[in-house]
Amino acid sequence: MNVWLITAIFFVACLIPCLIRCMRGTEFNRLIGFETGALIETQTLLLLSEAIHREPFYDLALALALLSLAGGLVFVHFLERWM
């Protein structure tokens, strides 16, 4: 177990408060939990790729970073327009 894996596990633990926030409160507060969770998850994928020495897995983090930006904007637009 190297330092990258330990940090990745710590990042996964940091996702628990985001998950709790996603399940409680108003829709905008849940959205904050979702967006923060996506930021932490992207860094977790980077760290896991380095921990298990699989450089092609950086593409997963890249895809998640792109899709979380687009998905967050879609959610924001929906909440602003329709809720």
Next chain:
Amino acid sequence: MHIVIDVLLAIGAGAALLSSLGILMVRDFYERLHYMGPTGSVGAVAVVAALLLKDSFSSSSVKVILVGVLLVISNSVLTHATARAGRIHQLGDWKPQKGENIVTEKASPPDSASRHPTRARHSQHKRSGK
């Protein structure tokens, strides 16, 4: 070099912990938005810097840098968009409302200072006693 990488990873982990606990503990919506900042800016830059130091700028470094840039951009864009949507949801409009005591350029009096926006702001601060 290993110490530097460990310190950068610790900074990233601390930023993630601060963000996750902040959005859980803080009660106000706008204050809670601020806690997206540490992991999206400081944490992302620290983790990307640690990866770049470890790999010594190899072929995969371009992807890592791209992920870091995307994280910083998406953090700021999503924070602004979420705050704007929350304000529209709450008040019906994102512009300053009456009685909110927000100084705008249009609200400045039509004196000589209004031709100079910076001077107008200074004169308004003086009048309000701040």
